[in-house]
Amino acid sequence: MDDIREKWQMLLICIAIGIIAAIITGWFLYQNRMEFWKMQARSAFRVALGEELQKRSVEIPFSAQENIDLSVMDANDRKKEPIKVSMISKYGEKNFIIPYEKHIHNIERPSDWRAIRSIVLEDHPLIADSLNLLWKELLGWIEYPGKTAVRISVMDWWEHEACSYSEDSLYLSKSDSLDTHYLGYRCEVGVTGYLYGPWWMIFSWKDMLLLGALIVSCTLLYFVYDYMSRIYHRLFVKEISVVVEKEVPVVIEKEIPVIACHESQPHIYRLEDGLRFDADLNMLKNGDMCVKLTPLSAKLLRGFLDAKDFKLSNDEILNLLWPDGNGTLNNLHTNVKRLRGYLSRISNYKIENKNFSYLLKNPHFIEEIPE
Known part of the structure; x- marks a missing residue:
């Protein structure tokens, strides 16, 4: 039972290792894929924005530029601080403070081009749906599986x-x-692109099969290990048991049927007809036949062999098997019945019930093998 439990525990550990390995591999794979798609999407976004602006490349009258204060901003490109610009329009003259991040991310560098773009976009503003549709079409050529969105402020x-x-x-x-x-x-015009790509969109069926195969491979490692362990023990590990025994046969005749036994080192009882009881291994042996006893059955058999006339009362059995007092007569009868079954499978020994006691006996004359 313990061996089966240990095997199940090892199997669950291998499965858990496979799942953890699949999660870690999937995370790195997802990050790598998203970095690739983000790089492609940034390039496509700039192209889509350029095409949308090209649609608005209208001729600007020279008179429309007369009220624009074309401040020189190119000299401030290397300064990481807000930039002050001044403009004159139909609303009057006003100074504006432009954050450095906005200034450095303006797609047009010369200040006069920026001024012209302000006039054009005021009459022909950008449309978010149109820009997003064009962006999707460009990403469709490279088969991007996720979603996109655009905000224009x-x-x-x-x-x-x-x-x-x-x-x-x-x-x-x-x-x-x-x-x-x-x-x-x-x-004054900000255009922001958003990319949405959850893992179930980014991963292909091949990726799913790869991660599933990783889990299955880790699970199969358990069966490979178990198989190799069996082969190794079968080929290279041999069990050797050494028993030192001294045998001096003595014939004993008694009026009532008894069994004769002797306990030699290490705790092996030699009984009649070649029957042996190994108290250390809880094993009954008779020639090539072996019977493994439960711990309680082995303890009960040893109690019979150590008892006078091989006889134990009910109280003695209860104290022997359940010294804490938890034993019942029903438990006692069950364990005696189980020991009878073990003995009948490998010998002629019987356990008889007489006057609230149990007697272990063999109907034949028996040899006792002293130390």
Whole structure:
């Protein structure tokens, strides 16, 4: 029973190792795949944004640029601090503080191009759904399995922000911000792309089979180990038992049937007709036949062999098998019956019930083998 329990424990440990290995492998595989897709998606997002802006490449009248204060911002590119710009429009003149992160991520570097872009986007604003659809088409060419979403934010003259989202905005709460680009003289237009790629979308069927095979392989390791262990013990491990015995045959005749026995080192009882009882191994042997006794049956048999006239009362058996007092007569009868079964399978010895006692006997004359 203990061997079966240990085998099940080892099997469960191998399965657990396989699951943990599959989880770790899957995590690294997912991270590697997502890094690849993010790199591809960033490139596609810039291309899609460029195509959308190209649709708005309208001719700007020179007179429209006269009220624009074309501040020189290129000299500030190396400064990691907010940038101050001044603009004149129909609403008047105003100074704006542009965060360095917005300035450095503006897709157009020259300040005059930014100013022109502000005028164009004011008349022809970007549409989130149109940009997202174009982005999806570009990613479709490289078979990206996940979802995308786009957010466009516009800061008005009074620095109030308004946002619009693509129709896939429900993925925004689950996805990561992939990239943000800014447009305009004061970086008033922000375009952000979102990428949503859970593992069940990113992993292919081949990946699933690979991770499943990893779990199965770790499970099979247990069976390979068990098989190799059996082969090793069969080929290289031999069981050798050494018993030192002295035999001096003495014939004893008694009026009542008895058994004669002797306990020699190490705790082996030699009985009549070649029957032996190994008290250390709880084993009955007769020639090539062996019977393994339960611990209680072995203890009861040894009690009979050590008792005077091989006879034990009910109270003696109860004290022998259950010294803590938990034994009952029903337990006693069950264990005596079990010992009878063991003896009948390998010998002619019997256990008889007489006057609230039990007697172990053999109907033949027996030899006693002293030490």
